[in-house]
Every structure is written in structure tokens, then in C-alpha cells.
Amino acid sequence: MDVPGVISVDRPTVMITNDDGIDAPGMQSLVRVLVSSGRYNVQVCAPDSEKSAVSHCITLRQPLVARRVHIEGAIAFAVSGTPADCTSLGISKSLFPSVADLVISGINMGNNCGYHIIYSGTVAGAREAFFIGVPSISISYDWVGGISSVQDFTLAAEACLPIIGSILSEIKKSSYPRKCFLNIDLPTDVANHKGYKLTKQGRSIIQMAWRPVNSDMHGGKMLSTMTMDTDSVMLTEADGSTMSQEHLLFKREVRGAQVDDDATDHRSLKEGFITVTPLGALSPANVECESFFKDWLPNVA
Structure with a gap:
């Protein structure tokens, strides 16, 4: 029988990071749910303090400090770096003996939709894994003060289990696409969500x-x-x-706020769906902009 916290070659390995810090309830809830399932080896490599909205910042000139911490059922390190640093270190084989099958960044306290994806350290944690070629997802919960509770993080983690299990199944079959990573947002009333919905990044x-x-x-x-x-x-x-x-x-x-009118990630999230948004690393310009500059550039002196 598999024992949580003991490495098993029969179980896939999931590495967790975040931007709210290693003690954040969102990440702690995600780890507990994954460990309790008994289906995964769980590694944690997360910032030792809050690193929200640091985007894809990385540490170049200073060494990182990695400190072993106790999280039941997982092998865990708190790192003096950004979410992207933690992902890079965690899948480098310098900290853990093997590369995880899947990197999960989250669960963030607050949604990451639209243009805010650019600012997000949570999304950057997943994007860094994508850069290196490791499948990854970022997970955020649409926390609203006075309405949400810490227990909602557990419900959010449980709601993501089918996605996590299915991704790892596709990875095992070598059929999972490697040209994108997934950004997942869960609605405030996660207990009564309307199901999964494939969306695209909006401009909110x-x-x-x-x-x-x-x-x-x-x-x-x-x-x-x-x-x-x-x-x-x-x-x-x-x-x-x-x-x-x-x-x-x-x-x-x-x-104030700028919100999309069409069926993009933010609107679908507010309608009660768990939004699943494939993301890449490239940022192609709007077609109209490309057309303008195609005509403009030859005339530049």
C-alpha cells in the first residue's frame, strides 16, 4: 500500500509552487487534498514569503536559500526567491532527485484573468515550467472578502482533482500537448460551480x-x-x-475596472464556471496592428 510522503515509483509526481508564500492557505489546502488522495508523490518548492504580482521576475545575482520545512505527506522547501525561481529550482534536479510529471502553481487568493495574467506570480510559476518543457497549470480562486472562507480553498482543490488526474493520464500516454499550459480560475461560490468551461484570455x-x-x-x-x-x-x-x-x-x-463583454475568462468566471484557459509564451499583436506596421515600416526613413 502506498504511504503518503513516501516516494513511490508507481505514482506520478506533482510539484507545487505559488506566489502567496509557502504558508498560504490556498497552497496548503491543495497539498492536503493531493496527499489525501494517495495518488501522487507531492513536492513543494514555494517562496518563503509573499511574492504576489511579481510577474515572471527571476533572481540572477544573489544565491537562493532553500530551507526544508515540514508539510505532512510532502517533501517541501521554502525558497528565498520568486515563483519562477522556485519552479526552475524545483525541476532542475538540484533540489529534488527527479523532475516532476506536473507542476501546479497555486491556489492563489484572488482570480487571475485577463490582463492580470501578465502581473501574476502564480501564472509565472506555471509558465516557467512550460518554458522548460514540463507540463503545468496555474490555479486561482476568486476570493471575495466577507464572503469567502479558508474552507473554499479545499473545495477548489477538490474541484480540480479530475483535471489534474486527467492531465497526468494524458502525460503517461504521451498524448498531452506541450505547446501550452493551463490557467484555471474557480468562482467565488465554488461549492455551486457550473462546471468546467474552456475560455480564452480576455482584456479585463x-x-x-x-x-x-x-x-x-x-x-x-x-x-x-x-x-x-x-x-x-x-x-x-x-x-x-x-x-x-x-x-x-x-x-x-x-x-475602476475594465471588463470584457464577450465570453472570455473573467466573464465566464463571474457566471459561475471553472474557467480553463490554455496559454502560451508568445504575445502576437492584433491583426490590425500588424497590417498598419506592414505598410508603415517601409516608409520609415
Whole structure:
């Protein structure tokens, strides 16, 4: 009988990463569900702290620290890097003795649809595996404060089990396509989802703006660590700290949203579907743009 946490050559290996950090409830729930199924060897290689919205950032100049941590039923490491770093390290054979059959990045707290896919560290964790040639999926749950609960992550993980099992079956048969990876989003009311729906990436995005803030609003700590130019004019805050006129503080704030009208990932998610969106690494331009530049470029002096 297979024992969770013990490597079995008869079971496929799944490696988990995320961008919310190794202690995040979404990833912890996913690991528990996979381990409890008794069907997989589970590896975890995830950031040691939150790395949300870092996109596909990678670490080049500093060494990464990998620290063994205890997660029941899995072999797990917390890494001082980004989600893309963790994936790259985890499937390099430098950390684990073998390359996982499937990389899963998530479960993220918040959806990753439309243009937000570009910002997402969760999606980057899966994309990095795709770059290297390892099948991968990213998973996000449409968390809404005041409505969602931690238990929803478990329901989300369980809802993804058929997809995970089917992917690994196709991988074993060498019939799984290697020219894309999957981005999966689960609706807020995941217990009553409407089933899986194949979608395409849309253009939905939260519209952001910037507003100036003072040191009190920011916590006061940033100012004390700033290196000031000796020739610059100094401003004194109420708490006694100083700030150069050349160093101003700004914070993002939400100003609205752009949402697709057609049946893309975000709209289908809000309708209650579990959206399954194939993604690639290339970013082809709109056909109209290509036509414009085809005529424009020969006339450039």
C-alpha cells in the first residue's frame, strides 16, 4: 500500500509552487487534498514569503536559500526567491532527485484573468515550467472578502482533482500537448460551480491610480531608511523624521475596472464556471496592428 510522503515509483509526481508564500492557505489546502488522495508523490518548492504580482521576475545575482520545512505527506522547501525561481529550482534536479510529471502553481487568493495574467506570480510559476518543457497549470480562486472562507480553498482543490488526474493520464500516454499550459480560475461560490468551461484570455483589468501619502500613512519606516542627498532640501515630518523633496511617497488605489463583454475568462468566471484557459509564451499583436506596421515600416526613413 502506498504511504503518503513516501516516494513511490508507481505514482506520478506533482510539484507545487505559488506566489502567496509557502504558508498560504490556498497552497496548503491543495497539498492536503493531493496527499489525501494517495495518488501522487507531492513536492513543494514555494517562496518563503509573499511574492504576489511579481510577474515572471527571476533572481540572477544573489544565491537562493532553500530551507526544508515540514508539510505532512510532502517533501517541501521554502525558497528565498520568486515563483519562477522556485519552479526552475524545483525541476532542475538540484533540489529534488527527479523532475516532476506536473507542476501546479497555486491556489492563489484572488482570480487571475485577463490582463492580470501578465502581473501574476502564480501564472509565472506555471509558465516557467512550460518554458522548460514540463507540463503545468496555474490555479486561482476568486476570493471575495466577507464572503469567502479558508474552507473554499479545499473545495477548489477538490474541484480540480479530475483535471489534474486527467492531465497526468494524458502525460503517461504521451498524448498531452506541450505547446501550452493551463490557467484555471474557480468562482467565488465554488461549492455551486457550473462546471468546467474552456475560455480564452480576455482584456479585463482593474484600473489603478496613484495618490500621494505621508509617512504616517505608510507606517513611517520608509523615511528612516532613505539615503538622502546632502545637497537636497529636507522636509521634517510630525514624527521627527525627515524626507527630501526628491523622495515622495505614492500608493496605488483602485479607480475602476475594465471588463470584457464577450465570453472570455473573467466573464465566464463571474457566471459561475471553472474557467480553463490554455496559454502560451508568445504575445502576437492584433491583426490590425500588424497590417498598419506592414505598410508603415517601409516608409520609415
